[in-house]
Amino acid sequence: MLKKNTKFRSLKDTSCASCENINCILKRNLTILKDSHLIQNKSTLPCKKGQQFIMEGAPVNGLFFILKGTVKVFRTGINGREQIVRFAKEGEIIGHRGFGTEEYYSIGAIALKDTVLCYFSKESLQEALLVNPKFSFDMMLFYANELNRSENKVKSISQMTVRERVIDTLLYIHRKFGDLNGFINLPLSRKEYADYAGTTEEQVIRVFSALKKEKLITAQGKKIGISDRQILKNEINDHNYFLDT
DNA sequence: CCATTAAATTCAA
DNA sequence: TTGAATTTAATGG
Numbered sequence: 001m002l003k004k005n006t007k008f009r010s011l012k013d014t015s016c017a018s019c020e021n022i023n024c025i026l027k028r029n030l031t032i033l034k035d036s037h038l039i040q041n042k043s044t045l046p047c048k049k050g051q052q053f054i055m056e057g058a059p060v061n062g063l064f065f066i067l068k069g070t071v072k073v074f075r076t077g078i079n080g081r082e083q084i085v086r087f088a089k090e091g092e093i094i095g096h097r098g099f100g101t102e103e104y105y106s107i108g109a110i111a112l113k114d115t116v117l118c119y120f121s122k123e124s125l126q127e128a129l130l131v132n133p134k135f136s137f138d139m140m141l142f143y144a145n146e147l148n149r150s151e152n153k154v155k156s157i158s159q160m161t162v163r164e165r166v167i168d169t170l171l172y173i174h175r176k177f178g179d180l181n182g183f184i185n186l187p188l189s190r191k192e193y194a195d196y197a198g199t200t201e202e203q204v205i206r207v208f209s210a211l212k213k214e215k216l217i218t219a220q221g222k223k224i225g226i227s228d229r230q231i232l233k234n235e236i237n238d239h240n241y242f243l244d245t
Numbered sequence: 246c247c248a249t250t251a252a253a254t255t256c257a258a
Numbered sequence: 259t260t261g262a263a264t265t266t267a268a269t270g271g
Binding site: 045141190191201202205206208209219221 | 266269
Binding site for chain 1: 246253
């Protein structure tokens with residue numbers, strides 16, 4: 001079996017200059033930001049798989065970017081049920097809703113695999129935003145996108161059937177994390193699919209079983225393969241066509 | 246929702 | 259690398 005040596009990855013240079021996350025807002029603005037307080041005073045925080053690095057209710061002091069790894073962001077509901085708000089990968093921002101006015105986090109975040117986070121203080125970020133319009137604009141676009149996604153999610157949870165929500169979730173994960181050897185490149189438990197789709201583990205298992213029978217997906221444990229993305233997409237679109245006027 | 250069994254993953258020797 | 263221990267999936271009541 002071929003293996004790449006990733007043992008010493010964590011000892012590697014974690015500076016923005018040598019970062020490979022081309023989709024990171026900081027990286028894209030590095031030419032203008034490179035001498036800023038923000039970039040020079042950042043700290044990195046290694047985080048093991050399963051480790052929670054944002055607690056619901058904890059005070060907000062800054063904001064995280066993912067240097068490496070994958071993270072889920074969730075909110076705990078009324079009867080202790082977890083609602084996964086989003087999944088995030090390399091280059092993405094975590095805890096951004098707490099930035100500005102909110103004093104305490106209303107969400108929690110857990111690493112889904114070994115992850116390295118970049119941490120920036122509120123103050124240095126504020127400074128960079130005030131001084132740099134291009135950077136602020138990129139941040140604004142990011143917030144706008146997040147809001148849009150969040151509004152769509154309200155619609156999907158309140159109006160779509162369980163089956164459609166599960167399919168929607170599969171397509172979202174697939175779109176975001178891509179495909180590796182025919183399987184979605186992110187192993188999630190059925191419970192995690194359920195927590196994102198706003199349903200229960202059993203329902204997800206039953207929808208998966210139905211989709212397997214229909215030859216639309218394949219599954220080997222946590223690895224899910226999407227055989228026909230178009231048919232799945234159509235099933236969602238057909239139904240949504242009549243919903244929004 | 247819960248209980249049971251099958252299957253997959255993790256862990257440590 | 260292996261298999262025992264633990265966790266997770268699947269199904270049926």
